[in-house]
Amino acid sequence: MKGVLFDFSGTLFRIESTRSWLRAVLAKAELTLPEPELTRTAQALESAGALAGGASPSLPLPPDLAGVWAVRDESAELHRAAYTGVSRQVPLPDPRLYDALYDRHMVPDAWHPYPDAAEVLGALRERGVSVGVVSNIGWDLRPVFREHGLDPYVGSYVLSYEHGIQKPDPRLFATACDALGVAPEDTLMVGDDRRADGGAAALGCGVHFVDHLPVADRPDGLRPVLDLVG
Template identity: 75%
Template sequence: MTAVLFDFSGTLFRIESTEAWLRAALDDAGLELAAPALAETAGALERAGALPGGAPPSRVPEELAEAWETRDESSALHRAAYTGLSRQVSLPDAGLHDALYERHMSPGAWSPYPDAAEVLAALRGRGVAVGVVSNIGWDLRPVFREHGLDRFVDTYVLSYEHGIRKPDPRLFGVACAALGVEPGRTLMVGDDRRADGGAKALGCGVHFVEHLPVAERPDGLRPVLDLVR
């Protein structure tokens, strides 16, 4: 393998918990909820699927079905889908729905998996090209910069910047072209068997990791180093 492509959420990074997400937005707005109300509201937001990178919605309202299906194809659709889900939940201030969306894009809302830096640095040391291919509606580059991982990434291919999303093989093709590598010598690493598995149609190898909390997956990325020997 001469290149490795990584998914973002659930693969290299994990979003904060729904309760921490809500608490941070409340703090920024100078608002408070008592502990029972905080837990209840966070639970409602989680069931609604309002946190990008968090749990999927238990039900997508009919009026949001189209935006949800195409949410990763543009920044406007992504915001509309997730703030629409958030608005299914009553919050102490209407402005919190947009504040929550803004919060999830901040570097502080994301934590790298414990072995992410080690694996990316090892790949760089071996001369293996690295790309990030993500279904997303916003620019994740600041997250990598803030956590010191940007120096290991050679290219970012983000669905909203191309109007196509995984599993469409064209998105993986964009990444391979940007890195100047052959798909047959490229490994895609991700946590979504359908979306990330789309790289197989291009001829890439595929390796899956479990989408778990950071503390529960200390070394899930290390097998990648054995696959590119």
């Protein structure tokens, strides 16, 4: 393999917990909730799928949001509309909190790299393997990589909202391979979503899946990539 493409959320980074996310937004707004209510609200937001990068909705989507949700990663506007829309299903003490919650998930300190991410990306660079990030997302994740020191290892970023295409569409993977200057058959796609990231196989890329687990529970899930690259 001459190139490796990585997904972002659940692959190289993990978003903070829904409880931490809600608590941070309340603190910034100088609001408090009793602990039992904070716990219930965080659980309701998680069930709604309101935290981008977190759990998928476990409740049926409202009819007026279902169409937006399906294409949410194709633009920044759709992404914000989808996530603020589902969060508004949960009562909050101030209506301004819905946008504040969305804004919080884009802050670099809301994200934590997996323990072996820097090691694996650094090893690939030492071997002369090109590294790219290809993500279904509605905002610019580059500051997250810069803040956590991983940006120097990444040769290109291909983000769905910048192209109006979302995985598993092979065109997004083709764009990512072109950005690296590596043929699809010489490229490995690493991700946690078997449907979205698995779309790279249609282009001829190799595909390797990792488990979307909390950071503490997946200390070395990326290291097998080094063996696959050879």
